[in-house]
Amino acid sequence: xxxxxxxxxxxxxxxLYRSEGVGSQTFRHLLQSFGSAAAALDALPELAxxxxxxxxxxxxxxxxxxxxxxxxxxxxxxxxxxADPSYPPLLAAAEGAPPLLSxxxxxxxxxxxxxALVGARNASANGRxxxxxxxxELGRLGWxxxxxxxxxIDAAAHRGALETGTVxxxxxxxxxPYPPETEPLYREIGRGGLLLAEMGLGCVPQARHFPRxxxxxxxxxxxxxxxxxxxxxxxxxTARLAGEQGREVMAVPGSPLDPRCRGANQLIRQGATLVxxxxxxxxxxxxxxxxxxxxxxFKNNGVSEIPNFASQPAETAPRSPxxxxxxxxxxxxxxxxxxxxxxxxxxxxxxxxxxxxxxxELAGRLQWHPGNRVSLLAAGMRTPE
Amino acid sequence: xxxxxxxxxxxxxxxLYRSEGVGSQTFRHLLQSFGSAAAALDALPELAxxxxxxxxxxxxxxxxxxxxxxxxxxxxxxxxxxADPSYPPLLAAAEGAPPLLSxxxxxxxxxxxxxALVGARNASANGRxxxxxxxxELGRLGWxxxxxxxxxIDAAAHRGALETGTVxxxxxxxxxPYPPETEPLYREIGRGGLLLAEMGLGCVPQARHFPRxxxxxxxxxxxxxxxxxxxxxxxxxTARLAGEQGREVMAVPGSPLDPRCRGANQLIRQGATLVxxxxxxxxxxxxxxxxxxxxxxFKNNGVSEIPNFASQPAETAPRSPxxxxxxxxxxxxxxxxxxxxxxxxxxxxxxxxxxxxxxxELAGRLQWHPGNRVSLLAAGMRTPE
Numbered sequence: 118x119x120x121x122x123x124x125x126x127x128x129x130x131x132x133l134y135r136s137e138g139v140g141s142q143t144f145r146h147l148l149q150s151f152g153s154a155a156a157a158l159d160a161l162p163e164l165a166x167x168x169x170x171x172x173x174x175x176x177x178x179x180x181x182x183x184x185x186x187x188x189x190x191x192x193x194x195x196x197x198x199x200a201d202p203s204y205p206p207l208l209a210a211a212e213g214a215p216p217l218l219s220x221x222x223x224x225x226x227x228x229x230x231x232x233a234l235v236g237a238r239n240a241s242a243n244g245r246x247x248x249x250x251x252x253x254e255l256g257r258l259g260w261x262x263x264x265x266x267x268x269x270i271d272a273a274a275h276r277g278a279l280e281t282g283t284v285x286x287x288x289x290x291x292x293x294p295y296p297p298e299t300e301p302l303y304r305e306i307g308r309g310g311l312l313l314a315e316m317g318l319g320c321v322p323q324a325r326h327f328p329r330x331x332x333x334x335x336x337x338x339x340x341x342x343x344x345x346x347x348x349x350x351x352x353x354x355t356a357r358l359a360g361e362q363g364r365e366v367m368a369v370p371g372s373p374l375d376p377r378c379r380g381a382n383q384l385i386r387q388g389a390t391l392v393x394x395x396x397x398x399x400x401x402x403x404x405x406x407x408x409x410x411x412x413x414x415f416k417n418n419g420v421s422e423i424p425n426f427a428s429q430p431a432e433t434a435p436r437s438p439x440x441x442x443x444x445x446x447x448x449x450x451x452x453x454x455x456x457x458x459x460x461x462x463x464x465x466x467x468x469x470x471x472x473x474x475x476x477x478e479l480a481g482r483l484q485w486h487p488g489n490r491v492s493l494l495a496a497g498m499r500t501p502e
Numbered sequence: 503x504x505x506x507x508x509x510x511x512x513x514x515x516x517x518l519y520r521s522e523g524v525g526s527q528t529f530r531h532l533l534q535s536f537g538s539a540a541a542a543l544d545a546l547p548e549l550a551x552x553x554x555x556x557x558x559x560x561x562x563x564x565x566x567x568x569x570x571x572x573x574x575x576x577x578x579x580x581x582x583x584x585a586d587p588s589y590p591p592l593l594a595a596a597e598g599a600p601p602l603l604s605x606x607x608x609x610x611x612x613x614x615x616x617x618a619l620v621g622a623r624n625a626s627a628n629g630r631x632x633x634x635x636x637x638x639e640l641g642r643l644g645w646x647x648x649x650x651x652x653x654x655i656d657a658a659a660h661r662g663a664l665e666t667g668t669v670x671x672x673x674x675x676x677x678x679p680y681p682p683e684t685e686p687l688y689r690e691i692g693r694g695g696l697l698l699a700e701m702g703l704g705c706v707p708q709a710r711h712f713p714r715x716x717x718x719x720x721x722x723x724x725x726x727x728x729x730x731x732x733x734x735x736x737x738x739x740t741a742r743l744a745g746e747q748g749r750e751v752m753a754v755p756g757s758p759l760d761p762r763c764r765g766a767n768q769l770i771r772q773g774a775t776l777v778x779x780x781x782x783x784x785x786x787x788x789x790x791x792x793x794x795x796x797x798x799x800f801k802n803n804g805v806s807e808i809p810n811f812a813s814q815p816a817e818t819a820p821r822s823p824x825x826x827x828x829x830x831x832x833x834x835x836x837x838x839x840x841x842x843x844x845x846x847x848x849x850x851x852x853x854x855x856x857x858x859x860x861x862x863e864l865a866g867r868l869q870w871h872p873g874n875r876v877s878l879l880a881a882g883m884r885t886p887e
Contacts, residue, residue: 243757243759247757247759369758370755370756370757370758370763370770371755371756371757372628372632372755372756372757372763373632373754373755373778373779374628374631374632378757379778382755382776385755385770386775386776391755391767391770391771391776393758393764393767394758
């Protein structure tokens with residue numbers, strides 16, 4: 118079991134993750150390269166300067182991070198870092214999992230087997246009834262029910278599992294129930310269940326936060342059940358993310374005459390398992406053992422490791438660092454290229470290439486792909502993390 | 503193209519098929535063994551006598567067959583034999599297809615691509631609406647809609663396709679609409695569509711006739727769509743038969759809260775394709791070419807041919823026919839055994855074994871299995887054809 122962070126490193130994690138340009142992937146690459154968040158924070162300004170950013174990168178000040186920790190403590194909440202034993206192991210194994218989560222309520226729920234139940238906000242009365250019943254029965258069968266605290270299906274899922282254990286993932290900060298009408302349910306979950314948020318305290322949820330919320334919902338669960346989802350809905354995104362992580366994707370069918378069921382029916386046509394009840398879900402997942410923290414912890418988050426290139430030759434022709442950097446950019450394009458190949462073609466020292474890639478990443482210009490491959494993002498495609 | 507039957511042989515087909523103990527399979531074995539129905543009729547009494555039946559087999563009298571043909575003609579109908587060019591080629595390729603069908607209406611519909619639409623008798627208003635719409639649109643897309651003239655989904659399917667072409671398969675005789683309330687629809691189909699029946703004129707449908715009707719419905723169509731079927735319903739049998747024939751099995755999903763949808767949902771879980779509209783069905787089957795009569799005609803009805811054993815050695819030790827027959831029965835049991843193996847072990851002349859198997863078949867004691875294998879039916883399991 119990995120030991121948790123000490124207070125100083127925890128504060129450094131929070132500062133690093135709240136710094137401009139540092140998403141979950143870049144965070145991990147920085148940690149890999151510098152050994153600790155504190156060391157990465159020290160190196161950040163210089164790395165950013167070299168990356169060709171137009172203006173300096175804003176590093177999260179100590180005071181802001183301390184304010185967030187204090188505010189969280191006042192609410193009765195805490196920060197859960199990926200290096201903590203209580204970080205949910207299944208989520209740790211999911212691509213793009215946040216290295217830090219704010220948590221309010223009972224973190225013990227993160228150690229149990231979880232199912233995500235998601236669906237339409239404008240759900241039918243039957244859809245809500247079915248969801249609440251399914252959540253209640255899943256709870257009795259020992260499952261924790263995860264959802265996104267939206268209106269409709271999400272709310273029904275949480276409500277059905279309030280007594281047995283439910284986890285709500287918020288799109289904004291942990292103190293920002295959204296939409297406002299979910300506040301009473303939010304309070305109940307804070308008392309009897311668990312609230313989770315990736316964003317900082319006070320962050321009002323914006324459109325781009327919802328897919329990230331959905332990714333966490335899918336990542337926490339062994340499987341995702343979609344009830345009453347229209348085509349092109351957020352629930353289908355959650356289902357797709359679950360499928361991409363190798364989790365079970367399930368859907369409750371409905372009449373083709375109801376547009377609210379088309380998305381769920383479409384999922385089934387695309388290969389999702391049709392489920393009608395908690396028993397169906399339980400039976401389907403019975404063979405999957407509860408994940409053990411030791412299996413996952415801090416081993417694999419779908420993040421490509423920047424290789425150490427230990428056995429590779431050093432550069433042969435000396436160049437200025439600026440020339441070498443340009444050479445790397447020239448070798449990169451919109452098609453993913455293996456890092457090994459880059460190293461061979463650019464004839465650079467491995468540590469130098471490693472830092473150059475980190476710089477491009479911090480500038481939001483580099484994308485990592487499976488199999489240790491990288492590509493350059495076109496100017497219009499850059500991620501404003 | 504196979505030429506149709508002459509009047510004398512057509513009458514012989516009808517007499518043979520209406521004779522006691524002659525089901526569709528035995529009919530074909532007799533035709534294979536004797537070359538014509540007329541010759542098989544001549545041999546029937548002696549074969550039956552040797553088969554060990556307790557009482558003599560009732561052969562259909564000439565007068566009864568002539569009466570049926572005249573009655574059918576009075577209704578405006580006709581007999582379609584498997585040897586006729588108008589016999590539907592897809593049905594000819596289906597296991598257990600009837601060698602003879604009574605037809606009333608437009609036999610031209612049998613030459614077009616067909617879809618079966620079947621489902622619950624106690625269908626919901628939505629289910630009927632959906633079915634009628636789907637049938638109408640399938641009709642516009644060029645499909646003939648086949649169903650079983652039951653209440654509910656079947657009736658809605660016929661109604662939706664009345665203008666474009668629909669085929670209703672009756673469980674009893676072609677003059678026996680069932681249930682009585684379907685009579686107006688039955689008349690409309692007789693005028694604008696096509697009615698088909700395997701049973702003789704005047705035959706009131708009994709429970710055992712419905713699975714046979716379902717087999718014909720499935721056999722006529724490239725695929726079967728199930729709408730609103732409860733678990734353990736006749737529609738699921740039709741779907742199973744369609745699947746066994748290698749036809750496409752499709753189902754329209756519905757809410758798990760409606761018991762009428764459970765069977766259709768169950769089918770999807772078991773691998774049926776989820777369809778929501780005529781367009782879905784059409785798209786799924788677009789790649790399947792319309793069957794050509796030449797591809798199927800009289801080549802394969804899933805009936806095992808009794809092999810000719812031409813290259814096998816004749817018997818070595820002479821025995822009395824009765825002893826030899828007992829020897830065959832001793833070699834047979836409830837587990838299927840290849841006919842070749844039987845021939846090798848019993849050391850009989852091939853023609854003798856062939857006749858012995860026919861006799862057992864006529865006595866309802868023999869069952870054929872795929873791969874030219876046969877088994878003996880236990881006394882309680884005998885088929886009362």
